[in-house]
Amino acid sequence: MGAAAAKISTRGVDVFYGPKQALFGVDLDIPRNQVTALIGPSGCGKSTFLRAINRMNDTIAGARVEGEILLDGENVYDPVLDVVELRARVGMVFQKPNPFPKSIFENVAYGPRIHGMARSRAELAEIVVRSLRRAGLFEEVKDRLDAPGTSLSGGQQQRLCIARAIATRPEVLLMDEPASALDPIATAVIEELIDELRANYTIVIVTHSMQQAARVSQRTAFFHLGRLIEDGPTAEIFSTPRRRQTEDYITGRSAAQRPGP
């Protein structure tokens, strides 16, 4: 895939935490309206890479990003770019569901309100309902929108966080192990939702589960020790990886995958 077709293109991305380099020269093209899975052993830099895309690393003292990350051809590290706006365009969902200590309604209304997306209470309510519907949660919560977000089950809370992320009409959704804290049924619901969402969003998901990567993604990028080893269509990465390190990881032969002594 050429950079022209990509929603996000990274070139020579290095990330440092103080003196420690966590990513080395990552070049990756992420296509629009597909799910790209980032896989690799613990500590290989998957989350670091994800956070570099919407500049969440800016919030970590001592973190530094070099190289280029282009969103529709525009460098997200351009000093004139408004970071708050960037994070509305590139939403994020974390491993642990983290609803605000507010009502279900307010969790979703927060972003559209601070971005001035609604002119009236009715318009705001419309955005909230639409986002909850898209996140596959509306039917379960429509009679208790004033209940605290934290009163929902873990899987519902994660769908609430997805509704919150999509309420600002982002173009990209970054998901850092979004189902790892959930039971298998809630996980299946989230995976189905991810599949539906890709029609409207570009999705990048970090996962430790290769089964999940195979189920939800169209493309997979394998990282090892801070380097992107290879990327390509998910079916090819899992059936005919080009690199030995990828093959070792997906077949469970890599030392990093074995349990400790």
Ligand SMILES: Nc1ncnc2c1ncn2[C@@H]1O[C@H](COP(=O)(O)OP(=O)(O)OP(=O)(O)O)[C@@H](O)[C@H]1O
């Ligand atoms: N805030 C931080 N300060 C210092 N070093 C960090 C920080 N966050 C991550 N690192 C280091 O950067 C490297 C990459 O970490 P990262 O969390 O991106 O890996 P990962 O592949 O997402 O791991 P995991 O699968 O365990 O979540 C690791 O060596 C980690 O210790």
